[in-house]
Amino acid sequence: MQAVVLSGVGKHYRLGQVDVPALTDIGFEIRAQRFTVLSGPSGSGKTTLLNLIGGIDRPDSGKVLIDGQDLGELDDDALSDFRARRIGFIFQNFNLLPVLTAYENVEYPLLLARTPAAARQERVRELLEAVGLADKARNRPNQLSGGQRQRVAVARALATRPTLVLADEPTANLDSHTGAGIIALMRRIQREQHATFVFSSHDPAVLAEADDAVHIRDGAITAIERRDEVTA
Amino acid sequence: MNLLPLAARNLLRNRRRSATTLFAMIVGAMAILLFGGYARNINLGLQTDFVRHAGHLQIQHRDYFLFGNGNPAAYGLADYRRIIDVVRADPVLRPMLKVATPTLSLGGIAGNYAAGVSRTVIGGGVVVAEQNRMRQWNDYNFPITTKPLHLSGTTPDAVVIGTGVARVLQLCAPLAIRNCPTPHVEPATGDSVPDDIAALAGEARAQRAASDGTTIELLAANAHGAPNVARLKVVAAVPQGVKELDDMIVQMHFAAAQKLVYGGDTPKATAIVLQLAHTDQIPAARVRLEQLLAQHFPGQPLTVLDFATLNSSYGQIVGMFGAIFGFIALLIGVIVLFTVSNTMSMAVVERTVEIGTLRAIGLRRAGIRRLFVIEGALLGLAGSVAGVVVALGAAWLINHGGLSWTPPGNVEPVPLTIRVWGEYTMLLGTLLGLTLVAGISAWWPARRAARLEIVDALRHV
Known part of the structure; x- marks a missing residue:
């Protein structure tokens, strides 16, 4: 079963008077309920690809389908609603809302998804327990360490039980020990909740945990590794 | 969410x-409210002054307002007593009505025969007790004390004049008026008056000079245009705020004025002054009055005028303060617009990543x-609420600071008051207006x- 299908996806950026190709004719599938890593050097296009999969950017050509839904068919509001319900984001810089507590940060996507109060409360507590921050629920991001902030971000990404969780270099701003802890946490939650996780990373520790790895260079797929097969 | x-x-x-x-x-809201409170105070102060002196409504001959100035006696209301009785007895008007009183305007020449001087005057006759009741009207609770008319308790031939009239008629000394200079007049020479007439006049003047020196002669045209003269005793000279009025005004008892103007004819009044309990009752009272006049006095050329029509300066002053208030409010609105817009623009730049998230x-x-619009509006609401609180405090301090000022047309200073508390329309308007402006500022x-x-x-x- 495929969680994400990309076909003929292309994306260009305008740099002054020059068109810079970021992705060229990308086509591949991401298997559901897997831990997939988009791997490649800086500037290879993995963040652009992740943005297109997450529906926060639109391709110049080609199609992106999430659980069978062509994102190109959705207008801006519908795409926002789709993201709110179906996609979770984990950012390199955590991107927590500084004025909200850990609890409120996790609760925010549930408010956007109009989840009833009781279910919301139960879900937030469950997630903060799962990421080991139940005792930090009332803390604001500036009262948390980097690792704790990223744990809150993981809990926030999972709040609406999305079918797809996207993480852009989630360990880049963490020390290796904390980074490993975050990867282990995400791996555990991915297995427990049967979610599809897609990372962009060039961290070997992340690559080692991956079920599948998609290698990108200069905006093109160079290889796709699966646990049981290798396609070049 | x-x-x-x-x-x-x-x-x-x-x-x-x-x-x-x-x-x-806060500064903006305070400026709007303090000026608005001051302007409101002027507005209500003027209104109170007009209503205390000339009532809310007047019943007049249809043409008196436009043409009566030249010959008031020709536009008298012969039925004024009956009109007053009908008005007082009406069950609709009775709860609204405080005073219904006749007045008679006249113009003429006042002379101090003993001093050989005279001058043109305007004025009229009033029912003193009813006028004193009218001066009790203080619906807006101004911190003022009300003195009865100087005619109160005087004989029927008493008259009160402006200090300017007293000055010209050389009555300053007998009336003990301070700061009242005496003119230096060269004695008249020449043959303009025949010797025998001059001798008679001198004799008569000498006899009059023997009196206490406060008697004047008032010459007025009666309803038929013939001259009538009344000898009146000046009981007081009262300064008026406007020099032109101070130099011309005379006020006497209503009956004396009627006798002077109408003599043995049917006595009339030039206006029936009606004072209501509250100014906002004017429209209802006016409608009812027009019904009553049409019903009880059909065919009579009567009209009902309100105090704003009778005192055109009222509308002009209120309009002027309204325009200044509008200008200040607009100016402050623009300042708030740019201030909040600038604040929100900086917030957008600072929180760009958060917006993306x-x-x-x-x-x-x-x-x-x-x-962001809610943030701007909240800022506006907080600022205007704080501004209202500060303005109320500042107004309280001013009102209790013992400050006073002399408004144009007044002789004596009045307490300086700023009317903010209780002006709910202005308070709410400022609150909502600034909140709205702040919300709009944040929109871009x-x-x-x-x-x-x-x-x-x-x-x-």
């Missing part, structure tokens, strides 16, 4: 900037727009924030 708590917390992030914006709004996790563009930065591309916003450094 309830964006209100999020917006409120965002405002507290940069406290210094929010405080600066709030301060600007909110959009990525599913907040629609409209949600971002709402968030909010729109810019909502139009940011998510990936660009997330990349923002």
Whole structure:
């Protein structure tokens, strides 16, 4: 079963008077309920690809389908609603809302998804327990360490039980020990909740945990590794 | 999603900037309210003054207002007593009516025969007791004391004149008026008056000079145009705020005025002055009066005029203060607009990554727009609420500071008061107006924030 299908996806950026190709004719599938890593050097296009999969950017050509839904068919509001319900984001810089507590940060996507109060409360507590921050629920991001902030971000990404969780270099701003802890946490939650996780990373520790790895260079797929097969 | 708590917390992030914006709004709201309170005070003060002297409504001959100035006696109301009785007895008007009293205007020449001087005067006759009741009217609770008319308790031939009239008629010394210079007049020479007439006049003058020196002769044309003269005793000279009035005004008892103008004819009044309990009763009272006049006095050329029509300066002054108030409010609105807009623009720049994050996790563009507009409106609300509180405090201090001023047309200073408390329309208008302006100010930065591309916003450094 495929969680994400990309076909003929292309994306260009305008740099002054020059068109810079970021992705060229990308086509591949991401298997559901897997831990997939988009791997490649800086500037290879993995963040652009992740943005297109997450529906926060639109391709110049080609199609992106999430659980069978062509994102190109959705207008801006519908795409926002789709993201709110179906996609979770984990950012390199955590991107927590500084004025909200850990609890409120996790609760925010549930408010956007109009989840009833009781279910919301139960879900937030469950997630903060799962990421080991139940005792930090009332803390604001500036009262948390980097690792704790990223744990809150993981809990926030999972709040609406999305079918797809996207993480852009989630360990880049963490020390290796904390980074490993975050990867282990995400791996555990991915297995427990049967979610599809897609990372962009060039961290070997992340690559080692991956079920599948998609290698990108200069905006093109160079290889796709699966646990049981290798396609070049 | 309830964006209100999020917006409120965002405002507290940069406290210094929010405080600066709030301060600007507080000063703005305070300026609007203090000036508005002052203007309101002027408006109600003028209204009180007019109503105390000339009532809310007057029943007059249809043409008296436009043509009666030249010959008031020709526009008298012969049926004035019956009209007053009908008005007083009417069950609809009775609860509204405080006073219904006749007045008679006249013009003529006042002379101090003993001093050989005279001058033209205007004035009229009033029912003193009823006029004194009218002067009790203080529906807006001004801190003023009411003195009875100087005619109170005087003989029927008593008259009160302006100090200017007293000065010209050389009555300053007998009336003990201070700061009243005496003119230096060269004695008349020549043959303009025949010797025998001059001798007679001198003899008569000598006899009059033997009196106490406060008697004047008032010459007025009667209803048929013939001259009538009354000898009146000046009981007081009262300064008027306007020199032209001070130099011309005379006031006497109503009966004496009627006798002077109508002699043995049917006595009339030139107006029936009606004072109501409250100014906002004017429209209802007017409608009822017109019904009564049509019903009981059909065919009579009667009209009902309100105090604003009778005193055109009232509308002009209120209009002038309204225009100044509008200008100040507009100016402050523009300042608030730019201040809040600048604050929100800076907030958008600072929170660009946050905007990208909110959009990525599913907040629609409209949600971002709402968030910033709510922040602006909250800032406006907080600023205007604080401004209202500060303005109320400042007004209280001014009202209890013992300050006074002399309004144009007044002789004596009156307490300086700022009417803010109780002016709910102005308070609410300022509160909502500034909140609205602040919300609108935030709209443009909010729109810019909502139009940011998510990936660009997330990349923002």
